[in-house]
Amino acid sequence: MGKKIVVTGGAGFIGSNLVLELLNQLSEIEVVVIDDFSSGSFKNILNAHCDIITENLYRFDWSDYFSKKEIEVVFHLASLTDTTILDERRQMQNNVEAFRSLLRFFSGTSTKIIYASSAAIYGMRSGKNRLQDDPQPANPYGFSKLQMERLATAYMKENPQTRITGLRYFNVYGPREAHKKSASSMIFQLAKQIKEGKNPRLFSYGEQKRDFVYVADVVRATLLTAIKDCPLPLFNVGSGHARSFNDIVHILNQTLKTDAKPEYFPCPYSFYQSHTEADLELTQKHLGYVSKYSLEQGIAEYFDSGWLL
């Protein structure tokens, strides 16, 4: 790889794990983080020796900080990530317009752009989520991610030499997510409730299933995207398995040696996805990615890391 790598949202959950892995693997390359700390935290990047530009990407002038040719790869992870924020203008400006100004700056360059999309694009459906499925985002967050994908497609049409790949992350959990509070993974939130001696609270009756993927898998898939020549504009990144919220409580009880009983309550959201499951066939074929962590293994490693509680 070349001279500089930029990670937007590098103080956030996935971004900070990516930054630490990049610094660990590529000592000769300069890593630069751009983050406005609207949700991320310094605690995540305490040990990351790299430059941090504290700016909001929605109003960011890339040319104030960079020349066009010095950046080899941009990992664009910055985003409003609380899916329950229904302010459509906020979601669109923060997610889509920030991406547009990034694409404008890099158009015509050979910089590889890898951006975070989301399984939220699939909306409420059952069975495996395939790239060719019709998008059905059920909330402004999901729509903003879909619009980012459409923008990337339009830019690639106009600039065929520009290399842009979107990654539809599923439900990610692991170290450095505590700052996300109510938007953190259910693994983190349920573990917190159990450790506080409370009953873990689940939407009735805990059998909704999600594709929970450990952050180390997500970081690996993201790095593979940077290394490989990607013939497709999009990939799913998940574990490939749908597991229930009751499963999480069961595994946490075993891990924490507790016997906490779930307390069920009605789901207040009309747009709640009760089944996500990544079809990873193309991700495996083109990126060589296979998930290494079952939910049991991911939770065990998370617990051992000291970040779960």
Ligand SMILES: NC(=O)c1ccc[n+]([C@@H]2O[C@H](COP(=O)([O-])OP(=O)(O)OC[C@H]3O[C@@H](n4cnc5c(N)ncnc54)[C@H](O)[C@@H]3O)[C@@H](O)[C@H]2O)c1
């Ligand atoms: N965590 C998941 O389960 C998941 C699932 C699907 C997609 N994603 C996507 O992955 C990416 C990373 O998510 P995360 O879980 O690490 O969330 P996060 O909230 O921890 O990280 C996002 C980071 O972006 C920063 N940020 C937000 N808006 C910004 C702006 N306008 N300018 C500069 N910085 C800004 C925040 O301060 C934060 O540090 C996001 O794009 C998110 O939509 C995450």
